[in-house]
Amino acid sequence: MKRTSIGFLFVLVLAFGLQSYLFPQEKLKIAVVPKGKEAFFWKSVHAGANIGAVTSKDVEIIWKSPQTENDRAQQISIVEQCVKEGVSGIILSPLDYHALTGTVSTAMKKKIPVLIFDSALKGISGKDFISFVGTDNRKAGNLAGENLTKLLKGKGKVVLMRYVEGQASTTKREEGFLEALVKEKGIQLIMKDRYAGGTVDEVKKICMSLINQLREADGIFCPNETSTMGMLLALRDAHLTGKVKFIGFDMTIPLIEALKNGEISALVAQDPSRMGHQSVKTMVDYIRGKKISLMIDTGVYLVTRENLNDPEIQKLYSLSSGME
Numbered sequence: 001m002k003r004t005s006i007g008f009l010f011v012l013v014l015a016f017g018l019q020s021y022l023f024p025q026e027k028l029k030i031a032v033v034p035k036g037k038e039a040f041f042w043k044s045v046h047a048g049a050n051i052g053a054v055t056s057k058d059v060e061i062i063w064k065s066p067q068t069e070n071d072r073a074q075q076i077s078i079v080e081q082c083v084k085e086g087v088s089g090i091i092l093s094p095l096d097y098h099a100l101t102g103t104v105s106t107a108m109k110k111k112i113p114v115l116i117f118d119s120a121l122k123g124i125s126g127k128d129f130i131s132f133v134g135t136d137n138r139k140a141g142n143l144a145g146e147n148l149t150k151l152l153k154g155k156g157k158v159v160l161m162r163y164v165e166g167q168a169s170t171t172k173r174e175e176g177f178l179e180a181l182v183k184e185k186g187i188q189l190i191m192k193d194r195y196a197g198g199t200v201d202e203v204k205k206i207c208m209s210l211i212n213q214l215r216e217a218d219g220i221f222c223p224n225e226t227s228t229m230g231m232l233l234a235l236r237d238a239h240l241t242g243k244v245k246f247i248g249f250d251m252t253i254p255l256i257e258a259l260k261n262g263e264i265s266a267l268v269a270q271d272p273s274r275m276g277h278q279s280v281k282t283m284v285d286y287i288r289g290k291k292i293s294l295m296i297d298t299g300v301y302l303v304t305r306e307n308l309n310d311p312e313i314q315k316l317y318s319l320s321s322g323m324e
Helices: 003-022 040-056 072-085 101-109 138-152 168-182 200-209 211-216 225-237 253-260 272-287 311-323
Strands: 029-031 059-063 088-094 114-116 132-134 156-162 189-193 219-220 246-249 264-269 295-297 301-303
Touching: 029 040, 029 295, 040 059, 040 264, 040 272, 072 088, 072 101, 072 211, 088 101, 088 272, 101 114, 114 272, 132 138, 132 272, 138 168, 138 219, 138 246, 138 264, 138 301, 156 168, 156 225, 156 253, 156 272, 168 189, 189 253, 200 211, 200 225, 211 225, 225 264, 301 311
Parallel strands: 029 059, 029 088, 088 114, 114 132, 132 295, 156 189, 156 219, 219 246, 246 264
Antiparallel strands: 264 301
């Protein structure tokens, strides 16, 4: 290479270095608004979001969660406050498919981009919000239904314990589960329209009030971490664990231990850390003018005692072990 070319490259590198020094990249303040704070799932999303902030550079995560996973009014208030504070962007898991649309629309009109993660919001990705990052929840529900049918050998009485009305993620899981069961003539749904509640204690209390119906069941499905844990505690108190095929959702240390000892038959698992990471990365790319995907599927897995030691499952499990 000629000396003139080397000299030109040196000057170019020096110029960019001086530009970064004299005009540092503006630090972005990204608000992340989950559905709640109790579940391990959200702690894992938070950890992934922090990783996304570190790898993106010059990004600050502002984590703001409602007290419970059924307080729509508080979540709306949090998003409105983020808009007033003028954050660089908002990453939101809506507590309701409809209720947050107006607030999100206001943010977008004020040039504050909103990314939806985990649970859908009514609207069009790329128009009403910039992108959706999350699990294919209908597929997740199908996976649970197909596995439970297999465990029951195509016949038996089944209970679906729904989570909280209006939440798109769990609603799609519930619908996917029911779609899988409709194909089986030997399956009888003895409960499919009861909602559990927003906390583990609420779920347990409701399940205990329905214990006579649960005693009749051959199989049970719960569509998220909170409902799974509450149902597990109720089944323990009623001495029903191990006597019913029970498929839950999400991975935590207590649920994995219950899987290992036979209290839970299988778990449908997401990748919440990846969800948090990808949400932040996508938001930052959008703000900095890069092309983004309008929808990002972060994956879904069926976890059983037989595949718990598979490398892919162990990766998710090791994250759970490290977070608790």
